[in-house]
Amino acid sequence: MEMPRLLDGRLKLRHLVLVDTLTEQGSVVGAAAALHVTQPVVTRGLHDLEAILGVPLYERGPRGITPTEFGTAFTEHARAVLAQLTHAARHVVEIADATRGRVVAGIHLAGSNLLLPRAIAHLKEDHPLVTVVVREGTPESLLVELTAGRVDVIVGRLSGPGTEDTRRRALYQESIRVVAGAHHPLAARGNVSLEDLAEFPWIVPGTETVLRQELESLFAQHGLDLPANRVEATSFLTVRQLLTETAMVAALPGLLGMDDPRLVTLPTPLENIGHSVGLTLAAGRRLNPATQALIESLHTVAAQIEDA
Numbered sequence: 001m002e003m004p005r006l007l008d009g010r011l012k013l014r015h016l017v018l019v020d021t022l023t024e025q026g027s028v029v030g031a032a033a034a035l036h037v038t039q040p041v042v043t044r045g046l047h048d049l050e051a052i053l054g055v056p057l058y059e060r061g062p063r064g065i066t067p068t069e070f071g072t073a074f075t076e077h078a079r080a081v082l083a084q085l086t087h088a089a090r091h092v093v094e095i096a097d098a099t100r101g102r103v104v105a106g107i108h109l110a111g112s113n114l115l116l117p118r119a120i121a122h123l124k125e126d127h128p129l130v131t132v133v134v135r136e137g138t139p140e141s142l143l144v145e146l147t148a149g150r151v152d153v154i155v156g157r158l159s160g161p162g163t164e165d166t167r168r169r170a171l172y173q174e175s176i177r178v179v180a181g182a183h184h185p186l187a188a189r190g191n192v193s194l195e196d197l198a199e200f201p202w203i204v205p206g207t208e209t210v211l212r213q214e215l216e217s218l219f220a221q222h223g224l225d226l227p228a229n230r231v232e233a234t235s236f237l238t239v240r241q242l243l244t245e246t247a248m249v250a251a252l253p254g255l256l257g258m259d260d261p262r263l264v265t266l267p268t269p270l271e272n273i274g275h276s277v278g279l280t281l282a283a284g285r286r287l288n289p290a291t292q293a294l295i296e297s298l299h300t301v302a303a304q305i306e307d308a
Contacts, residue, residue, distance in 0.1 A: 002054070004052060004053045004054055005052075006052070010048075010052050011049075011052055013085075014045065015045060015048070015049045015052075015078075016078040016081055016082055017035070017078075017082065018031070018035070018042065018045045018046065018049065019046075019049065019057065019071070019074060019075050019078045020075060020078050020079055020082060020148055021034050021035055022042070022046065022057075022058065022065065023067050023071065023072075023075040024144060026064045026065060026066070027063075027064035027065060028042050028043060028046075028064075028065065029064075030064075046058070053070070053074065055068070055070040056068050056070065056071075057070055057071035057074060058071050076147070076165075079147050079148040079149070080147070082148055082149055083147070083148055083149025083150075083282065083285065084149070084285075085149075086149040086150070087149060087285065087286065087288060090102060090288055091286075091288060100129045100130065100131075101127070101129075101130045101131070101288060101289055101290030101293075102130070102131045102132075102133065102288075102290055103130065103131075103132055103133070103152050103153070103288070103290040103291045103293075103294045104133040104134075104135060104150065104151050104152045104153075105132060105133070105134050105135070105151070105152065105153055105154075105155055105294065106135050106136075106137060106142035106145060106146065106151040106153070106154040106155070106156075107134055107135070107136050107137075107142075107154070107155050107156060108136065108137065108138060108139055108142065108154075108156040108157070108234060109156065109157070109205070109234050109236060109252070109253060109256070112136070112155075112156075112236055112256070113236060113255065113256050114255050114258075114301075114305060115155060115171070115255075115277065115298065115301055115302060115305065116134065116155050116298070118301040118304075118305075119294060119297040119298040119300070119301045120132050120134075120294070120297070122297040122300060122301055123293055123294050123297040126293075127290070127293055130290045130293065130294075131290075132290075132294065135151060136234075136235065138206060138208065138209070138234060139154075139156065139157070139159065139208075139209065140208055142154045142156075142280075143166070143280070146166070146280065146281075146282050147165055147282065149282075149285075152281075152287075152288070152290075152291040152294075153279055153280070153281055153291055153294065153295060154279065154280040154281075155277075155278075155279060155298065156277065156278075156280075157210065157211070157253075157275045157276070157277060158170055158275065158276040158277070158278045158280070159210040159275075162280075162283065163283075164283065165282065165283055166280050166281065166282060166283055167280075167281050167282075167283045168278055168279065168280050168281075169278050169279045169281070170276040170277075170278040171276075171277050171278045171279065171298065171299065171302035172276070172277055172278075172302050172305055172306045173274060173275070173276055173277075174253050174254055174255060174274065174275060174276075174277050175253075175254045175270075175273075175274045176211065176214075176251050176252065176253060176254065176270050176273040176274060176275070177251070177252060177253075177254045177265045177266075177270070178192070178197065178249055178250070178251055178265065178266040178268040178270065179243060179249065179250050179251075179252045179256070179263055179264070179265055179266070180243055180247075180248070180249045180250075180263070180264055180266055181243045181244045181245070181246070181247075181248075181262060181263060181264070182244075182261065182262050182263060182264050183244075184247055184249070184264065184266075185247065186200075186266055187264045187266070189266075189267070190267065191267055192266045192267055192268045193268065194218070194219065194222050194224065194268060195222065195224065196268075197249055197266070197268060198219070198224050198227055200227070200229075200247055200248065200249050201227065201229040201230060201231070201246070201247065201248045201249075202226070202227045202229070202230040202231075202248065202249055202250065202251075203230070203231045203232075203233055203239050203242055203243070203248050203249070203250035204226065204230050204231070204232055204250070204251070205232065205233075205234050206232050206234065207232075209234075210275075211251065211273070211275075214272075214273050215251055215273075218270060218271065218272075218273065221271075231248070236252075236256060239252070240260070240262075240263065243262075243263060244262045244263070249266065251270065251273070253275075253277070255305070277302075279295060279298060
């Protein structure tokens with residue numbers, strides 16, 4: 001095929017925004033709602049973009065659209081361009097007023113109760129006018145946000161080495177504990193086996209997470225199925241409330257709820273389940289001053305947590 005001419009004036013910025021949104025939403029209806037336009041506008045824009053590129057970007061199905069190989073590749077490049085434009089605008093603002101800035105931190109369960117809050121407080125001591133935006137989500141959704149430039153840094157569990165698009169920095173090691181409400185029937189027991197816990201309802205992370213897979217493997221090693229009576233949740237506020245008001249149990253990072261008198265750690269060994277907590281950054285992207293300052297605060301607080 002001939003090389004598409006993307007600089008002849010036909011390709012618009014709105015086309016990049018469109019393909020980013022279509023891939024994220026997985027449907028024309030969802031993309032139209034997210035962009036606050038009608039479905040015909042989205043369909044027409046997609047047809048225009050496919051005509052410019054000369055390839056199909058999505059396969060249509062009864063449940064929505066799925067990116068083709070071309071669509072996946074073009075989405076990655078579109079997100080990279082949008083991310084660079086976002087950071088260019090912020091860089092100009094920061095040059096105009098060096099005392100101000102903005103950093104968007106993505107967070108999932110690990111690091112959400114101590115590391116990030118303390119790092120933000122540490123940052124604010126020296127940079128009171130820097131705005132910190134915290135976005136909670138699953139690791140997968142946050143990676144999409146990071147790639148698209150809508151998140152500057154992700155704080156949480158490091159499930160593996162960096163990729164072509166990301167780089168990771170470990171901050172400290174954290175174990176996983178079984179946690180329950182202080183009123184739980186097993187709270188006073190000196191030894192609680194996994195078999196004992198299988199009789200109670202569980203709060204578990206989503207199927208796409210590494211911790212969920214590790215829990216399923218652990219139960220299988222003991223000849224058990226993951227309890228059918230379960231709730232899937234990653235919001236610590238939701239998890240904590242369920243633990244304090246019900247007989248549910250959850251496998252959580254050790255620092256979560258450590259100083260909460262309403263929660264107890266049950267003496268149940270979780271063999272070989274632990275992880276590194278750290279940062280995930282976009283590879284090759286220049287860090288703005290606000291992001292760099294937050295990263296420095298995260299390193300400082302992580303060292304304090306390890307010492308403690």
